[in-house]
Amino acid sequence: MNTGGFGFSFGNDDEDDEERRKREEEQRNSGFGNFGIFGIPIFGMPGGGDPNQPGGPAGGPGFGNLSDMLDQFGQMMSGFASAQSEGEVLDIDLVERTALQHVRGERPAEDQNAVRESIRLAELWLDDATILPATGGTTVSWNAATWLKETMPMWQRLLSPVAEHTAQAQLDAMPEQAREMMGPMAGMFNRMNAMTTAVRSGHALGELAQEVLTGSDFGLPLSPAGVTAILPRNLKAMSKALDLAPQELLVYICAREVARQRLFQHVPWLRESVVSAVEEYSAGMEIDTSALDEAMRDVDFQGGDPERIQEALQRLQSDEIAPRLVSRNEQASSRLETLLALIEGWVDHVVDKALGDRIPATPALSEAWRRRRASGGSADKALSAIVGIEITAPKVSDAAELWRRVDVAVGMQRRDGVWDHPDFLPVAADLENSAAFIDRLLGEDDLPDFDPIAEINKLEEMLHKQEQEDKDKGEDDSEDPKGPED
Secondary structure, three states: OEEOOOOOEEOOOOHHHHHHHHHHHHHHOOOOOOEOOOOOEOOOOOOOOOOOOOOOOOOOOOOOOHHHHHHHHHHHHHHHHHHHHHOOOOOHHHHHHHHHHHHOOOOOOOOHHHHHHHHHHHHHHHOOOOOOOOOOOEEEEOOHHHHHHHHHHHHHHHHHHHHHHHHHHHHHHOOHHHHHHHHHHHHHHHHHHHHHHHHHHHHHHHHHHOOOOEOOHHHOOOOOOOEEEEOHHHHHHHHHHHOOOHHHHHHHHHHHHHHHHHHHHHOOOHHHHHHHHHHHHHOOEEEEOHHHHHHHHOOOOOOOOHHHHHHHHHHHOOHHHOOEEEEOOHHHHHHHHHHHHHHHHHHHHHHHHHHOOOOOOHHHHHHHHHHHHHHOOHHHHHHHHHHOOOOOHHHHHHHHHHHHHHHHHHHHHHHHHHHHOHHHOOOHHHHHOHHHHHHHHHHHOOOOOOOHHHHHHHHHHHHHHHHHHHHHHHHHHHHOOOOOOO
């Protein structure tokens, strides 16, 4: 155990790395291989990974652990039967079972005392950086398996609409003749799609669980309300990868999580707005095959050079040209990314402000965090694979700069007052031109006794009254029709 400079101990067990390496090796040696264009796995076929590995050509894992493979196959069949009987778009139990395979054998979370002390410090210091009070909720240390179990209810809400619209997008992407030929098999296709979507989501969540640091990473309110959760083992792995002092990084990450929880606790509309934004985004799902179509046009199957055909076929297996899920609802996509950027940008600003004078390494910690976010990584790729969300670093950086400028211009009280109503929040254009947003805030000072919340409530009340009058008028017209003319 290493004793940090904040009066608490933070574990530093090198055996964690060895366990992680063994677990990752087991995962590489198990699996089913590549998924087809529509996400349907080719059971029993090696994926193609390293040609030197026991599995096949480049692109995926080999057979390796037969027990794991059979266990996974059994779970997929169980999920298929469940989906077949219940007609579910997403079998969340299969998602959880698949995800938990990635973290089997992980020890319970330790460092409870270190987490509690770090949270206590973070709460105290954040009082000077925001008007949003402490949540007074529960503080917990989780391992990856606990994170999966505790966040699964929210993942079900986030994944279900994505799975539903993805399934429809896959059908829409088929040629019309193919859809007609399916006929009675459409139900079987939907059930198979529900199963493979669950397995694919489970694998992505399993990878994500090994990298997340808190209960609400990425600005998504995943942990139960009132729970502030930290994953110390994942945090220690990050501290080694970034060459940062683990004790200082723990306080920094705890401060970020505390800041997010204050937002989700004291901005009552925010949690549901994030979920609604994901639902709106997923409603526009479609499959983009433009890159694949372009590559197919370059393949000359008749009279072509066999070597060039082979090279072209290998390019067709590249992830870069594989069909991608995209949202045709660009406005919903922009609103979702902007909302997540505003959450994470606000956290960036208030944490830097709260810790800057207290932890000398705060600038280095913030810079390391920004580099990690900008470089992406398997966690970001997993998140994108699950719900198609990409949190771009420039947007978060622009949002943090906007909150900093707002703080300087109108003060902390007015800055955090922007969260009082969703209509007050900056939009995507404001991230590129913060001066215009600040001018609007300053302009409100020129209006005597202006209460924006009261004005919005008046407008909503007026609209509701108008809707009710229109409804009553329609009912009167239907109940008192004109009589026959004399």
